[in-house]
Amino acid sequence: MPDFRTLDDAGPLQGKRVLLRVDLNVPMEAGRVTDATRIERVVPTIREIADQGGKVILLAHFGRPKGKPDPKDSLKPILATLSEKVGKPVAFGEDCVGEAAASAVGALKDGDVLLLENTRYHAGEEKNDPDFTKALAANGDLYVNEAFSAAHRAHASTEGLARVLPAYAGRLMQAELDALTKGLESPARPVIAIVGGAKVSTKIDLLENLVAKVDMLVIGGGMANTFLHAQGKDVGKSLCEKDLSDTAQRIMAAAKEKNCTIILPADALVAREFKANAENETVPVDAVPSDAMILDVGAASMATIDGAIDEARTLVWNGPLGAFELTPFDTGTVAVAQHAAARTKAGQLVSVAGGGDTVAALNHAGVGEAFSYVSTAGGAFLEWLEGKELPGVEALRAKG
Numbered sequence: 081m082p083d084f085r086t087l088d089d090a091g092p093l094q095g096k097r098v099l100l101r102v103d104l105n106v107p108m109e110a111g112r113v114t115d116a117t118r119i120e121r122v123v124p125t126i127r128e129i130a131d132q133g134g135k136v137i138l139l140a141h142f143g144r145p146k147g148k149p150d151p152k153d154s155l156k157p158i159l160a161t162l163s164e165k166v167g168k169p170v171a172f173g174e175d176c177v178g179e180a181a182a183s184a185v186g187a188l189k190d191g192d193v194l195l196l197e198n199t200r201y202h203a204g205e206e207k208n209d210p211d212f213t214k215a216l217a218a219n220g221d222l223y224v225n226e227a228f229s230a231a232h233r234a235h236a237s238t239e240g241l242a243r244v245l246p247a248y249a250g251r252l253m254q255a256e257l258d259a260l261t262k263g264l265e266s267p268a269r270p271v272i273a274i275v276g277g278a279k280v281s282t283k284i285d286l287l288e289n290l291v292a293k294v295d296m297l298v299i300g301g302g303m304a305n306t307f308l309h310a311q312g313k314d315v316g317k318s319l320c321e322k323d324l325s326d327t328a329q330r331i332m333a334a335a336k337e338k339n340c341t342i343i344l345p346a347d348a349l350v351a352r353e354f355k356a357n358a359e360n361e362t363v364p365v366d367a368v369p370s371d372a373m374i375l376d377v378g379a380a381s382m383a384t385i386d387g388a389i390d391e392a393r394t395l396v397w398n399g400p401l402g403a404f405e406l407t408p409f410d411t412g413t414v415a416v417a418q419h420a421a422a423r424t425k426a427g428q429l430v431s432v433a434g435g436g437d438t439v440a441a442l443n444h445a446g447v448g449e450a451f452s453y454v455s456t457a458g459g460a461f462l463e464w465l466e467g468k469e470l471p472g473v474e475a476l477r478a479k480g
């Protein structure tokens with residue numbers, strides 16, 4: 081039994097304005113959604129509320145616009161895919177608060193669905209500002225949090241609203257917590273974690289706790305470059321947060337103390353341009369040309385990672401090993417994903433992966449269905465794994 085209220089406790093929804101926080105931070109390319117998993121996973125809840133005659137008002141963020149409107153982070157381009165998946169037209173409000181939001185909400189009939197523009201267009205969102213929370217709450221009778229993948233953020237729409245409106249966990253929120261608890265509460269050992277991707281500064285700190293929970297930690301993607309730099313290697317023009325060298329060193333020391341083996345790439349696929357089919361070569365990580373970027377792990381690293389997976393009985397994975405959206409820099413991520421999927425199918429591995437881009441990468445590798453569980457969450461999943469209470473979930477509990 082969950083220790084917070086769920087949609088089952090919300091009473092009749094007919095005519096109610098339901099503020100439904102979802103995560104629509106989906107991978108996009110040229111204005112089109114390239115992986116709709118996060119949308120598909122919230123559709124049942126949208127339909128459930130609409131079918132009961134509730135007015136569904138979707139709140140979501142996109143990208144990191146830093147408190148100001150920025151057209152490149154508009155949610156409008158997502159509307160077509162959202163409507164298609166929901167199976168009926170979804171209205172759009174040009175702002176999530178104020179007059180634009182109020183009139184869009186006022187125009188809703190029972191069972192209608194409305195998407196409001198990016199909550200992060202307002203500085204009050206990330207500051208969890210009480211006045212901004214009040215402005216959001218003005219358009220709802222109740223609040224349902226369905227955004228497990230943003231629950232590690234204590235923002236107005238993920239945390240604040242739960243404190244000012246009757247608050248409930250959505251079906252996906254419930255399902256994610258149930259599945260992760262069942263799959264990973266007492267994982268079969270050894271446990272291997274793979275952490276890659278591009279959100280280095282927001283994820284690096286949590287590796288310090290993670291090394292105490294897992295037996296092996298594979299570091300790939302942009303995260304690996306930061307560690308290679310901390311080891312004194314020249315990573316050329318690679319995505320790398322050089323000012324986080326101390327943090328990387330601290331994590332390597334913590335891993336040693338906790339007997340967690342850190343696996344960094346030994347070789348890398350490098351290129352001079354960040355584009356598909358850019359001229360590329362495989363080099364050892366201590367021979368990266370100063371004008372090149374590491375865009376994927378090399379073949380020797382893939383073999384090492386596959387070998388480590390063979391020793392493990394549980395895999396947790398967030399963050400692609402390379403820039404998988406661009407061929408051939410998807411090679412490492414695809415090969416390792418397929419290897420993990422084969423081990424899972426053979427009953428030798430429990431594999432749990434998550435994150436907006438990681439899910440897209442697994443689908444790209446054709447193994448989205450083959451993993452034991454695929455979460456919509458990346459950073460939130462890793463924080464949950466560390467044992468941290470997620471602010472978005474905690475706020476729901478307080479209302480329980």
Ligand SMILES: Nc1ncnc2c1ncn2[C@@H]1O[C@H](COP(=O)(O)OP(=O)(O)O)[C@@H](O)[C@H]1O
Pocket residue numbers: 276277278279280300301302319374375376398399400401402403404405434435436437438439457458459
């Ligand atoms: N070596 C690299 N250089 C540049 N970008 C990379 C590299 N490796 C991975 N990435 C990028 O990381 C992004 C995904 O990172 P992140 O957002 O942290 O993952 P998730 O959404 O799964 O949590 C992808 O867009 C991918 O292209």
Ligand SMILES: O=C(OP(=O)(O)O)[C@H](O)COP(=O)(O)O
Pocket residue numbers: 103105143144229230233279282434435436437456457458459460
């Ligand atoms: O995409 C997300 O997280 P993820 O990249 O960890 O999967 C969430 O929407 C959170 O976004 P944020 O990391 O900008 O707060």
